[in-house]
Amino acid sequence: MKISKVSIKNFKRFDDLTIDLGKNPSRIIALVGPNGCGKSSVLDSFLMYNAQHYGNIGSNSGNVQDFKKNKSIHLSPGQSIGIELEGGIELASSGEFERRQQDGEGNTIFSFRSPYRYSSLLLKSTLEQVSDIKENQDGASFSNQLDDKISQNYSRLYVHFQNILKKENLRYEEAKSRVIGELNTSLEKCLDIKITDIGDIMDGKGTLFFSKQNDPNDFDYNKLSTGEKECVDMLIDIYLRKEVYKETIYCIDEPELHLNTGIQRKLLKEIIKMIPDKSQLWICTHSIGFLRALQLDYKDDCQILDFGTKDYFNGAKTIQPLSKTRKNWANIFETALEDLTGLIAPKTIIYCEGHPKPGLGNREKGFDAQIFNIIFEEKYPDVLFVSSGGNTELEKHSALALSVLNKAFLDVEILILKDKDINPSGESTSDKERNVFLRKSKSNRMLERREIENYLFDSEVLKKYCDKHNSIFDEEKYHVIVKDILEQDVKSKFQEIKSCCTQENIGKEVFCKELASLIYSDMVIYGSLEKVILSDHVKVKD
Incomplete structure (x- = not known):
């Protein structure tokens, strides 16, 4: 599933914006520009569109009716949001929402993460029931809300591990290797840490444990740095979703917070590897690391929407992907760094x-x-x-x-x-x-x-x-x-x-x-x- 065109009228600060990706939209869509240029508002329009036609996303709104009653996002007369899929089909009239509901696939057309994802404490002593992940009721409902999914996702990971341990009659280490093996493959490419244990909720140790090279002692999630928590949180979330959210529009708003440039590039590569092939990633960023990954690793598989060079709020405007020329890359990087020396040095x-x-x-x-x-x-x-x-x-x-x-x-x-x-x-x-x-x-x-x-x-x-x-x-x-x-x-x-x-x-x-x-x-x-x-x-x- 890929979006090819978006129309946003009188929503947030946009008067009349059209995003036109052409007949062959890419798998990765990057919305680039400084703060306040409208990147996050585009993702918010997706969430509002989903609420209009199926149900809310995230835990902050309760249900569709409550979602619409929120005056800050309520669609009043004259407001509209349209989303066309590849092939020119309007998503709302495609029957896709209804089909997924009938087939038990839940609310899986969009997957969203806001920029605010910091969780200071993960320590569970009781195993509470969490909603089915396909219902999409965890985390933020809008880009300006806290996206604390790690607690629910830890419970899901823990239950998944216990089910494998009991139902398949595996040894503890075999079950652990199956559950965290793939996660560690991605995690070790981004950070100098790996998950060593899933913990024991019944023993009051309901948290993840990690090890680091050249450090003989394991330590728990709460001792990770803010940047390490960001990385672990995001990879676990996508890891748990990818088997259910197979044809999904993944929306990630500024995942670079708290991450250094080197980790940013590595993390984006692991995110893209983990996201199913039939899905599309929309990512808002002004990060050097993420931009560098798009320029060098995914230049043939991404489209760049530059929100930083024009006013797309006032009047009828259309934004199309940039040609990925040297000059345009220079302009894009200028958003993230004034001194471009070496970043775009020719080979x-x-x-x-x-x-x-x-x-x-x-x-x-x-x-x-x-x-x-x-x-x-x-x-x-x-x-x-x-x-x-x-x-x-x-x-x-x-x-x-x-x-x-x-x-x-x-x-x-x-x-x-x-x-x-x-x-x-x-x-x-x-x-x-x-x-x-x-x-x-x-x-x-x-x-x-x-x-x-x-x-x-x-x-x-x-x-x-x-x-x-x-x-x-x-x-x-x-x-x-x-x-x-x-x-x-x-x-x-x-x-x-x-x-x-x-x-x-x-x-x-x-x-x-x-x-x-x-x-x-x-x-x-x-x-x-x-x-x-x-x-x-x-x-x-x-």
């Missing part, structure tokens, strides 16, 4: 021909570098193209840069990219000369076409431009002008080629940058450039 720097000196604000002035960055920045956010002078200066500058950067950053790769236009003798570079250059160093790259314009002015790209602007591409005229897209000097034919698409007065640089933005990874021309520049093993023609 690969590619020197290409162009203006070696930066412009105002240290901006890249080189035309080729700008074009390549536009084309590749989304799929390759860790690759940066920079200009380093003319054809004969690239090797000199790249060697110097490599010696300096390797002292500052680990594993920085420096590549050299040359045009295949004119060699030092003033003649067109032959395939033989190109192969000699490529064989000289594994860092060397050379275009297969004369220069970047021979890719930009390819008919495949020009047709994309015409489609975008609802104009007709004059293909017959184009082929009269361009007879050899590989070797011809098409740059000098800019005005004639542009006239095949539009009669508007557009400068060459603006036109070329727009063409670059239209080159997507599923296009032939993209694959051609990718193979030549970013392939690990660049082919040399015989």
Whole structure:
């Protein structure tokens, strides 16, 4: 189950917000932005939607009727919340709420955790009855409420252990290994602790016990740090839910509280591993650790909603996922940390021909570098193209840069990219000369076409431009002008080629940058450039 679109009208501070994730929403949706930008209110709208159509979530409201009577969240005339699932089906009219109720699956469409989860004491002397976990009656009912689930979840874990111990006639250690083995696998990847015992409620020791490396003594839950309690609490909650909440929208609001950056990234990875494949995770965060995990570990499985750059409260607004470009990642990280040095340092720097000196604000002035960055920045956010002078200066500058950067950053790769236009003798570079250059160093790259314009002015790209602007591409005229897209000097034919698409007065640089933005990874021309520049093993023609 995945949400693809949300509409929120006159709820909390939103006038009219639409969240549009497209036809193929990702498994992980990250709502990013500073405090007060509306992230938590989106999750609150999910809880209100659930209350309208099925029942409340959490222990703070009693029932649906009481939930609606709360003036702070009551939907008055003019207010509405809509949720569409993948495929364009409205959740409320899909019959999913009713089906789960009839099949005994309870209130399991949404699972929610608020940011406030601190429990100072876990010590049970009696085993009280707790509600079935599928009824979803533990914890907070809204994002501003305390989410103390550890007490109920401990009781569930304890009962689960006792049932396995008695019904399956297992030894104590065998039952304990089955119950806490998977938990410890995840826990030990996040913290230097593991659960050693589930305790004994009847003996007045109803709490979890832990051990730590290089510490001979076990200790109970109450001696954990606040951050350790956060981590244990969250993993136990998801562990207990995952067998029942199999097709669920998991909503977690700012899980980074009390956790350091290193633990944040590890914890998110374990949460995502534990959440069932058919579920979707909505997470509100402005944490460096969680953002880093999304950038490096889940970039192909997440969508980022940036609430920090615009006012989404006033008027009709639509927010869509960001393109995961280097520039957008920089903006996202700026929310969490002002100094971005090292966080988004490129893993690969590619020197290409162009203006070696930066412009105002240290901006890249080189035309080729700008074009390549536009084309590749989304799929390759860790690759940066920079200009380093003319054809004969690239090797000199790249060697110097490599010696300096390797002292500052680990594993920085420096590549050299040359045009295949004119060699030092003033003649067109032959395939033989190109192969000699490529064989000289594994860092060397050379275009297969004369220069970047021979890719930009390819008919495949020009047709994309015409489609975008609802104009007709004059293909017959184009082929009269361009007879050899590989070797011809098409740059000098800019005005004639542009006239095949539009009669508007557009400068060459603006036109070329727009063409670059239209080159997507599923296009032939993209694959051609990718193979030549970013392939690990660049082919040399015989």
